[in-house]
Amino acid sequence: MTLTISDPFCQQLNADLAAFEADLSRALPFTLRTERDTLVKLVAGLTVVLQCIAGKAPPTGELNAVLAARLGNGYSWLTCLQFLSGARAREAFAKHEAVLRTLVSPALADFAQEALPTMPKTLQAIMADTRAARAGHAAR
Numbered sequence: 001m002t003l004t005i006s007d008p009f010c011q012q013l014n015a016d017l018a019a020f021e022a023d024l025s026r027a028l029p030f031t032l033r034t035e036r037d038t039l040v041k042l043v044a045g046l047t048v049v050l051q052c053i054a055g056k057a058p059p060t061g062e063l064n065a066v067l068a069a070r071l072g073n074g075y076s077w078l079t080c081l082q083f084l085s086g087a088r089a090r091e092a093f094a095k096h097e098a099v100l101r102t103l104v105s106p107a108l109a110d111f112a113q114e115a116l117p118t119m120p121k122t123l124q125a126i127m128a129d130t131r132a133a134r135a136g137h138a139a140r
Contacts, residue, residue, distance in 0.1 A: 005062050005065065005066060007058045007062045007063075009051055009056065009058045010063055010065075010066045013044070013047060013058075013063075013066055013070075014069070014070065016047070017040060017043070017044055017066075017070045018070070020103060020104065021036070021070075023103045024036050024039060024040070024103060027099055027102070027103060028096075028099065035092070037071075037072075038088060038089075038092045039092055039096055039100070040070065041075075041080070041083050041089075042083075042089050042092055042093060042100075042112070043100070043108070044070060044071060045083055045084040046084065046108055046111060046112050046115070048063065048067075048080050049080075049081070049115065060077065063077055064076040067079075067080060081122075081123050081126065084115075084116065084119045084123075085120040085123040086120075089119070093109075093112050093116055097109055097113075100112070
């Protein structure tokens with residue numbers, strides 16, 4: 001079964017991540033593939049978080065389909081948040097901040113600098129809100 005991506009954000013995210021992967025391979029040709037994959041996950045996660053903060057959350061199914069296609073089977077908006085809350089995301093950003101500022105945008109790098117240190121608490125708050133919403137819905 002093939003999922004058609006009709007949401008403009010999801011279409012753009014798919015295209016942007018493909019272009020970023022190609023640019024990254026040229027910019028860091030001797031870097032391990034796993035490290036480049038980590039940077040793609042970082043950019044994908046930050047982009048999704050920014051979109052949601054802007055109040056423009058894309059359709060979950062289409063978003064998860066794009067993330068799974070670009071990042072690997074099993075990736076979703078939730079795994080992106082989990083990744084961003086980990087030390088590996090912070091370490092990758094610190095090591096490659098200059099490359100990210102050049103290949104993606106200074107604004108995304110500025111956001112990463114502010115958001116990554118607090119992402120573990122942000123994830124905990126989101127999960128607590130989700131559990132509370134589910135409990136409230138189940139009680140109805």
